[in-house]
Each structure stands twice: as structure tokens, then as C-alpha cells.
Amino acid sequence: xxxxxxxxxxxxxxxxxxxxxxxxxxxxxxxxxxxxxxxxxxxxxxxxxxxxxxxxxxxxxxxxxxxxxxxxxxxxxxxxxxxxxxxxxxxxxxxxxxxxxxxxxxxxxxxxxxxxxxxxxxxxxxxxxxxxxxxxxxxxxxxxxxxxxxxxxxxxxxxxxxxxxxxxxxxxxxxxxxxxxxxxxxxxxxxxxxxxxxxxxxxxxxxxxxxxxxxxxxxxxxxxxxxxxxxxxxxxxxxxxxxxxxxxxxxxxxxxxxxxxxxxxxxxxxxxxxxxxxxxxxxxxxxxxxxxxxxxxxxxxxxxxxxxxxxxxxxxxxxxxxxxxxxxxxxxxxxxxxxxxxxxxxxxxxxxxxxxxxxxxxxxxxxxxxxxxxxxxxxxxxxxxxxxxxxxxxxxxxxxxxxxxxxxxxxxxxxxxxxxxxxxxxxxxxxxxxxxxxxxxxxxxxxxxxxxxxxxxxxxxxxxxxxxxxxxxxxxxxxxxxxxxxxxxx
Numbered sequence: 001x002x003x004x005x006x007x008x009x010x011x012x013x014x015x016x017x018x019x020x021x022x023x024x025x026x027x028x029x030x031x032x033x034x035x036x037x038x039x040x041x042x043x044x045x046x047x048x049x050x051x052x053x054x055x056x057x058x059x060x061x062x063x064x065x066x067x068x069x070x071x072x073x074x075x076x077x078x079x080x081x082x083x084x085x086x087x088x089x090x091x092x093x094x095x096x097x098x099x100x101x102x103x104x105x106x107x108x109x110x111x112x113x114x115x116x117x118x119x120x121x122x123x124x125x126x127x128x129x130x131x132x133x134x135x136x137x138x139x140x141x142x143x144x145x146x147x148x149x150x151x152x153x154x155x156x157x158x159x160x161x162x163x164x165x166x167x168x169x170x171x172x173x174x175x176x177x178x179x180x181x182x183x184x185x186x187x188x189x190x191x192x193x194x195x196x197x198x199x200x201x202x203x204x205x206x207x208x209x210x211x212x213x214x215x216x217x218x219x220x221x222x223x224x225x226x227x228x229x230x231x232x233x234x235x236x237x238x239x240x241x242x243x244x245x246x247x248x249x250x251x252x253x254x255x256x257x258x259x260x261x262x263x264x265x266x267x268x269x270x271x272x273x274x275x276x277x278x279x280x281x282x283x284x285x286x287x288x289x290x291x292x293x294x295x296x297x298x299x300x301x302x303x304x305x306x307x308x309x310x311x312x313x314x315x316x317x318x319x320x321x322x323x324x325x326x327x328x329x330x331x332x333x334x335x336x337x338x339x340x341x342x343x344x345x346x347x348x349x350x351x352x353x354x355x356x357x358x359x360x361x362x363x364x365x366x367x368x369x370x371x372x373x374x375x376x377x378x379x380x381x382x383x384x385x386x387x388x389x390x391x392x393x394x395x396x397x398x399x400x401x402x403x404x405x406x407x408x409x410x411x412x413x414x415x416x417x418x419x420x421x422x423x424x425x426x427x428x429x430x431x432x433x434x435x436x437x438x439x440x441x442x443x444x445x446x447x448x449x450x451x452x453x454x455x456x457x458x459x460x461x462x463x464x465x466x467x468x469x470x471x472x473x474x475x476x477x478x479x480x481x482x483x484x485x486x487x488x489x490x
């Protein structure tokens with residue numbers, strides 16, 4: 001049986017291990033942390049549980065597909081509830097917009113709460129659907145670095161429809177064309193942050209993201225987001241995959257242009273196939289010291305990072321939902337601070353996730369677990385201690401004003417995650433959550449490929465490579481690598 005090793009037990013690494021095992025490989029996964037999941041892990045303390053990283057779940061079919069590949073019914077191991085209300089948006093003037101999963105209900109909500117019409121929302125969502133239809137065959141499901149990827153009728157149609165994906169306008173410019181109310185524009189501009197980008201720079205092609213949420217829907221795993229990790233690890237182990245924690249990989253061993261295995265704690269582990277789920281920058285810098293870094297790709301602008309406060313709150317708030325957004329008054333200024341000033345504005349947009357709304361045992365009785373996040377720049381040596389302290393004050397002031405209660409006096413548990421900790425805990429270069437930004441119309445083509453063109457049988461998965469960050473795309477990166485491997489290794 002052919003040996004395969006996976007570096008990193010992030011969600012893409014786990015998915016790769018499952019696919020390799022199904023294909024007949026003998027698979028071992030080496031993870032430097034004491035737990036699996038990477039960003040998709042959890043935090044516990046004083047009776048509170050928090051999903052540490054991703055908190056919005058879309059396109060569960062890519063998780064279910066892994067169970068089906070293994071010949072198992074996903075419903076026996078993993079279930080997710082579709083949300084009727086995707087998100088509540090709170091604006092500075094007191095307006096609250098409910099983003100209903102039902103498109104007609106959502107369109108009517110926009111018409112009732114803004115000066116835009118339900119028809120304008122339908123037109124926008126239809127455009128979003130068209131972009132997805134054109135792009136998903138090639139941009140999301142295929143390697144962009146193989147000629148064979150383009151030798152297909154559907155893909156050829158996608159290439160010939162390039163102008164229809166709106167690559168030459170920024171997201172903000174396009175959305176100003178669809179809508180006239182700043183509230184609606186701000187709501188749809190927010191989707192640029194789903195892959196760590198700036199709506200005032202990123203191409204309007206990113207409007208495809210709204211299709212994933214408003215067409216396929218948003219979901220909540222019944223046991224929390226971390227159950228995605230635990231369910232897939234269990235599946236992998238049932239297939240014979242072995243996980244090795246607290247195992248820092250020191251080097252990918254290469255001989256005559258072909259992988260030979262890994263070096264871990266000065267010991268050699270033989271393997272014919274190596275899949276790296278480590279951030280591509282660190283993969284080259286730490287694991288491939290003798291291989292020159294592809295500078296054209298690796299010097300690209302990094303995505304934004306995040307500052308997260310995990311707060312145990314000793315009170316329940318009926319007016320809040322699972323997903324809540326408290327918008328800044330000046331969105332352009334907020335992004336200018338992130339991308340130009342490399343700091344945090346005094347009025348950041350706040351994302352508040354409360355999983356105990358759907359999973360009550362995530363918090364003690366009468367309490368809630370607040371995952372409070374703002375977008376921040378990647379780590380470039382800023383004075384984070386000062387930035388974090390100032391941001392905490394501004395966030396508490398804003399939430400207290402909006403909710404009508406001094407939130408600071410309700411905090412009974414706190415843990416903080418900033419870009420420095422994100423980098424150290426997840427090996428994400430500079431703490432950038434999504435690898436590189438998409439603030440360039442050619443960003444999709446500039447992401448690192450899922451395979452090495454210099455080293456045979458070396459592959460790359462995860463949010464820092466094609467097709468990008470977030471759970472669905474990370475899972476798709478594993479699927480792309482699966483398609484690059486020989487069909488039968490048994």
C-alpha cells in the first residue's frame with residue numbers, strides 16, 4: 001500500500017486524508033498542535049464553549065460528500081440545521097435589517113427598510129447566480145494551472161463569458177450600480193470580508209459569495225462548528241487514517257525532484273505522496289528550505305486578519321440572533337484604516353456570533369457565549385497591545401450603546417485572539433486568515449496552485465492556495481488534489 005502523509009490537521013488536511021484513504025493510500029497526518037481543526041477548533045472555560053474560528057457554515061454538501069465517498073450516511077454522524085434568518089444587521093441610525101433565507105422575504109425586507117426595491121434585490125441575486133454559474137466549474141472546482149482544465153465545453157463557455165463575471169469594476173462600484181441606498185450597498189459590500197478583502201478594491205466578481213449564502217443557505221451544525229472537525233476526524237480514523245498530534249514537521253524530504261517523506265523531530269518518515277495543509281508561505285519557508293519561493297505568487301498582498309474577543313456574558317439578549325452585524329457609520333474609512341493605515345478605526349464593524357442561541361449548552365443557564373470579531377490588518381509589527389486595548393474599549397462602547405446595557409459589567413469570561421496568536425496557533429503567515437487578499441482582479445489566477453511543478457507528488461491544500469479561504473473552498477482544495485492523484489492505489 002502506498003504511503004501518504006498530510007502536514008497539518010486543518011479542515012483541508014483532514015478532508016485530504018479521507019480522500020487519500022478512500023483511494024487506497026496508507027495515510028498519516030502530522031499536526032503540531034495538540035488538537036485537530038486548525039482555525040476550526042474550539043475554546044472552553046467557566047462553563048462556556050466557543051467555536052474558535054469560522055462561525056458561518058454554507059454548502060454542507062462538501063462535508064456530506066466526504067461521508068458518501070466513504071460509503072457512509074452523513075446524517076448518522078453529522079447534521080446541520082438550515083437557518084431561516086441568516087443574519088441581523090444593525091445600523092447606526094437604529095435601522096435593523098433581517099437577512100431572511102427566503103429570497104422573496106429578504107427582498108421585501110430590503111424594500112421595507114431602505115429606499116431600494118425588492119426588484120433591485122432580485123436583479124442583484126440573479127447576477128450573483130450568473131457569476132457562480134460561469135465561475136464554479138473552473139475557478140472553484142479545477143486547477144487553474146493545468147491545460148486540461150480548460151479542455152471542456154462548459155469550462156470553455158466560462159472562459160468566453162469572462163466579462164459577464166464583472167471583473168473590471170470594484171465590488172463597491174458594481175453595488176452602487178445595483179442599489180441607491182447606502183444601507184443596502186454596505187450590506188452587500190460586506191461579502192468581500194468573507195475572503196479577507198476590501199470591497200473598495202476587490203473586483204465585483206466577489207458578488208458571487210452572496211449567491212452561496214442566499215441561494216444555498218446558511219446552516220448551523222447541531223453540535224456547533226467544531227463538530228465539523230470532530231465528525232471528519234472520526235470518519236478519517238474509521239478509514240484507518242492515523243493522526244499524530246504535537247508533531248511538528250521540520251522538512252519535506254526531496255530527492256531528485258520527488259518527495260520521499262517528512263523529517264519530524266530528526267526522524268525520517270517515508271511517504272510517496274505529501275500533502276501540505278500548512279500556509280503556503282510557511283510551507284516554502286520552513287518545510288522546503290532548498291526550494292526557491294515563487295516570488296510572483298508569495299509576495300502578493302496578504303488578506304486581512306481578525307481580532308476576536310470570546311466573552312462569557314452573564315445575561316441573555318432576546319433581540320440578538322445567532323449572527324449579528326453592527327455596521328460602522330463610514331465603511332470606506334474603516335477599510336482605509338485596515339488596508340492603508342494598517343491599524344483599526346475607532347468605529348469598526350462588529351460581528352457578533354452567539355452559538356448558544358442554537359446550542360444552549362454552550363453557555364451556563366441565563367448566560368450567552370459571545371464571539372465578537374472585527375476585521376483588522378495582517379500583522380506587520382504593529383503595537384498590538386495598544387491596538388487591542390483601544391479596540392476593546394470602542395467595541396464595548398458601541399455594543400453597550402446599541403443594546404442599551406453596559407456590556408463590560410456582564411463579562412465573566414474572556415479570551416482574546418489577535419493576528420499574532422492566529423499566526424502562532426495556525427501557522428498563518430502574518431495572521432492573515434485567507435492567505436492572500438482578492439484586492440486584484442487577477443487574484444484567482446495568482447493564488448498558488450494545488451501541486452508543485454518542480455517536485456513530483458507534492459500537493460498543497462487549505463485557504464492559502466487555490467481556490468481560497470473559508471470552509472467550502474478549503475474542502476474544494478482537497479477535492480482538486482484528489483483529482484490530481486492516480487485513480488487507484490490499492
